[in-house]
Amino acid sequence: xxxxxxxxxxxxxxxxxxxxxxxxxxxxxxxxxxxxxxxxxxxxxxxxxxxxxxxxxxxxxxxxxxxxxxxxxxxxxxxxxxxxxxxxxxxxxxxxxxxxxxxxxxxxxxxxxxxxxxxxxxxxxxxxxxxxxxxxxxxxxxxxxxxxxxxxxxxxxxxxxxxxxxxxxxxxxxxxxxxxxxxxxxxxxxxxxxxxxxxxxxxxxxxxxxxxxxxxxxxxxxxxxxxxxxxxxxxxxxxxxxxxxxxxxxxxxxxxxxxxxxxxxxxxxxxxxxxxxxxxxxxxxxxxxxxxxxxxxxxxxxxxxxxxxxxxxxxxx
Amino acid sequence: xxxxxxxxxxxxxxxxxxxxxxxxxxxxxxxxxxxxxxxxxxxxxxxxxxxxxxxxxxxxxxxxxxxxxxxxxxxxxxxxxxxxxxxxxxxxxxxxxxxxxxxxxxxxxxxxxxxxxxxxxxxxxxxxxxxxxxxxxxxxxxxxxxxxxxxxxxxxxxxxxxxxxxxxxxxxxxxxxxxxxxxxxxxxxxxxxxxxxxxxxxxxxxxxxxxxxxxxxxxxxxxxxxxxxxxxxxxxxxxxxxxxxxxxxxxxxxxxxxxxxxxxxxxxxxxxxxxxxxxxxxxxxxxxxxxxxxxxxxxxxxxxxxxxxxxxxxxxxxxxxxxxxxxxxxxxxxxxxxxxxxxxxxxxxxxxxxxxxxxxxxxxxxxxxxxxxxxxxxxxxxxxxxxxxxxxxxxxxxxxxxxxxxxxxxxxxxxxxxxxxxxxxxxxxxxxxxxxxxxxxxxxxxxxxxxxxxxxxxxxxxxxxxxxxxxxxxxxxxxxxxxxxxxxxxxxxxxxxxxxxxxxxxxxxxxxxxxxxxxxxxxxxxxxxxxxxxxxxxxxxx
Numbered sequence: 001x002x003x004x005x006x007x008x009x010x011x012x013x014x015x016x017x018x019x020x021x022x023x024x025x026x027x028x029x030x031x032x033x034x035x036x037x038x039x040x041x042x043x044x045x046x047x048x049x050x051x052x053x054x055x056x057x058x059x060x061x062x063x064x065x066x067x068x069x070x071x072x073x074x075x076x077x078x079x080x081x082x083x084x085x086x087x088x089x090x091x092x093x094x095x096x097x098x099x100x101x102x103x104x105x106x107x108x109x110x111x112x113x114x115x116x117x118x119x120x121x122x123x124x125x126x127x128x129x130x131x132x133x134x135x136x137x138x139x140x141x142x143x144x145x146x147x148x149x150x151x152x153x154x155x156x157x158x159x160x161x162x163x164x165x166x167x168x169x170x171x172x173x174x175x176x177x178x179x180x181x182x183x184x185x186x187x188x189x190x191x192x193x194x195x196x197x198x199x200x201x202x203x204x205x206x207x208x209x210x211x212x213x214x215x216x217x218x219x220x221x222x223x224x225x226x227x228x229x230x231x232x233x234x235x236x237x238x239x240x241x242x243x244x245x246x247x248x249x250x251x252x253x254x255x256x257x258x259x260x261x262x263x264x265x266x267x268x269x270x271x272x273x274x275x276x277x278x279x280x281x282x283x284x285x286x287x288x289x290x291x292x293x294x295x296x297x298x299x300x301x302x303x304x305x306x307x308x309x310x311x312x313x314x315x316x317x
Numbered sequence: 318x319x320x321x322x323x324x325x326x327x328x329x330x331x332x333x334x335x336x337x338x339x340x341x342x343x344x345x346x347x348x349x350x351x352x353x354x355x356x357x358x359x360x361x362x363x364x365x366x367x368x369x370x371x372x373x374x375x376x377x378x379x380x381x382x383x384x385x386x387x388x389x390x391x392x393x394x395x396x397x398x399x400x401x402x403x404x405x406x407x408x409x410x411x412x413x414x415x416x417x418x419x420x421x422x423x424x425x426x427x428x429x430x431x432x433x434x435x436x437x438x439x440x441x442x443x444x445x446x447x448x449x450x451x452x453x454x455x456x457x458x459x460x461x462x463x464x465x466x467x468x469x470x471x472x473x474x475x476x477x478x479x480x481x482x483x484x485x486x487x488x489x490x491x492x493x494x495x496x497x498x499x500x501x502x503x504x505x506x507x508x509x510x511x512x513x514x515x516x517x518x519x520x521x522x523x524x525x526x527x528x529x530x531x532x533x534x535x536x537x538x539x540x541x542x543x544x545x546x547x548x549x550x551x552x553x554x555x556x557x558x559x560x561x562x563x564x565x566x567x568x569x570x571x572x573x574x575x576x577x578x579x580x581x582x583x584x585x586x587x588x589x590x591x592x593x594x595x596x597x598x599x600x601x602x603x604x605x606x607x608x609x610x611x612x613x614x615x616x617x618x619x620x621x622x623x624x625x626x627x628x629x630x631x632x633x634x635x636x637x638x639x640x641x642x643x644x645x646x647x648x649x650x651x652x653x654x655x656x657x658x659x660x661x662x663x664x665x666x667x668x669x670x671x672x673x674x675x676x677x678x679x680x681x682x683x684x685x686x687x688x689x690x691x692x693x694x695x696x697x698x699x700x701x702x703x704x705x706x707x708x709x710x711x712x713x714x715x716x717x718x719x720x721x722x723x724x725x726x727x728x729x730x731x732x733x734x735x736x737x738x739x740x741x742x743x744x745x746x747x748x749x750x751x752x753x754x755x756x757x758x759x760x761x762x763x764x765x766x767x768x769x770x771x772x773x774x775x776x777x778x779x780x781x782x783x784x785x786x787x788x789x790x791x792x793x794x795x796x797x798x799x800x801x802x803x804x805x806x807x808x809x810x811x812x813x814x815x816x817x818x819x820x821x822x823x824x825x826x827x828x829x830x831x832x833x834x835x836x837x838x839x840x841x842x843x844x845x846x847x848x849x850x851x852x853x854x855x856x857x858x859x
Contacts, residue, residue, distance in 0.1 A: 037732050039462035041739045042779050050458040083365050084516045156576035164576040262566050267537045275361040
């Protein structure tokens, strides 16, 4: 087990390096000058050239990559071309805000997903199964951008019971676990949890159904185990598959949703990314994508370790 | 699962509790009564605060001209005519009688920056060196990139005495006051105090403007409080505080207003305006120097080289239909500027909806139903000042088809469109497009005319995208810039506009009226015919 964990940890290094190459290449492959979005269309050429030198865009791409990589390794993700502010500082402010949202959405989405999926899988073919499946399909199919707008219209505009935007009263940026801040959390969390809820429901149902059809379940029943005891065995066997999906979904949620965060003006990584894309702010864009990609790498590592803890056969592969 | 009845009861309970809480925070005596205005901007971030703002004219409106003043300001009190220029930090300005390439600015005395330091000639020199002198310690390429193109005339500057500055221009230029009004004055003393670092300065900026920036949370909000010692007592703000929020999504802005989280939003979505009005909010609008046109290409192979086709296209567009599409919030365009404006001139070609006349012109040009003129136009799906570009372009596509002009659109993201606009119509980037749909400001002579019409300002020197070149037009533009009086300058600009309309050098569609939606508690606002607005007379009704 320890060897497996060490091996997995070692894999992270080339993966992380690959991620940096990919992030840098993709951002720079996009057509257009890196400064076009932040300088006026008729800005004097000499000023634009000076800015290119200031930001290092005048150097060959491989040189730019190694300079960026060197800085990144020291925790400096550069300076935003648009605002002149530190990218690391911007991410330091945005990531916790997205974590609050992701934590709420995962808690809601995963709990409901496991519940609906578990029930549907256990009671296959019954009306409960059909209802749960319908909820899952609705969750996966519904555009959450649209859902967010509808929820805002109903609860913020019509009923005036929940706020339409921001993460605190008066646009407050500092998160606090009080009722006022929680009210700001409700609509974005519900909106963001719908898709993972649907996906987890379907995964859980499929895993449960497959395991329930296996012979060892019949053996358990033949040995006289009660339903909840059988269920416990089934859930444990379904857990690795569901965990892998949970990890991926958590990664998506950590990345924030550009659309949901924009609809609710939630100052997280999605909102940051939206701003970076529209302004083609390359340092901010590559810094944000890198951090989000590293979330995936770390989450996958954690899921792999957890899976192997639940099912030791995993560590042997 | 809970039984449905119980879930409904719980939902009602939760709704009731949350409703009570919401009522508690919106009750009288809370935010509104303290004279705080909460304003939703269209920008995705708070405009940069270190002096010259980003985010286009919205950045000037809600950061640059709130915190800072320029030597020459816009008169934002006039609502019935386009804004003129008024003294700002300079009390007077004039070209030297014996040499029109030199302008003397007499500075206002006794003006203080927010940090208490004095505004004087040294401060003016400091701010111009910041933008133009690359070896100056305070030089900021970022700020230079945002504004230097607006002041092409200036060559050098010197201090005459503590309250007089002389500027030398590359050539005599009557447009100079219109150019210098974009250069805002930041405090040299505050820059020293913040470690000579503009990014640090931006956290606690110091200008001479009527508002002090008291809090800035990137991407979330900026808070402004009145600068009670402002030199112009008529511009001391009435409000206790203004908070601006970046809310780029139009639906999110509308919902924030309707749910009472902000008191004012910029640019509500046109289809949301009836609902906003129905719920008791005010829509304020006024025509301002904006035009929504097609910028035409005059390179070989463009159908727009034929004046008859250009005129036919101008006559083919049902502008009243477009205005209706925009919910009534636009004005049909009859040229770059409007009749009655100082630069209107006296054009004889009347731009109106006359499809029969358009068909006749097309026939004269050799086109007809069996031989339509075909062209490609570059357009964006959204963008600043672009209004509803897709719906409007599709409407116009149909109009043009009816008179024998078949249009193919190349739709792209706003920034890509600007890249192509910068590259010029000859560039392969423009993908064979012979017209481009970019909305413009017509606030000053250079932005309105020179940059599109002067023959040397094509790519990469400027945004004469269509490579228009006409010696007579060049001469008129030169005469306008050499004019010795405002009246003479306006007369020449009128001639430029007359020629522009008579030869249908653009296809003009509408002028925006900049609708803003606000709570009925917002009082005192008069929307100037300008891209910039003043929040100083605004107050919140108790």
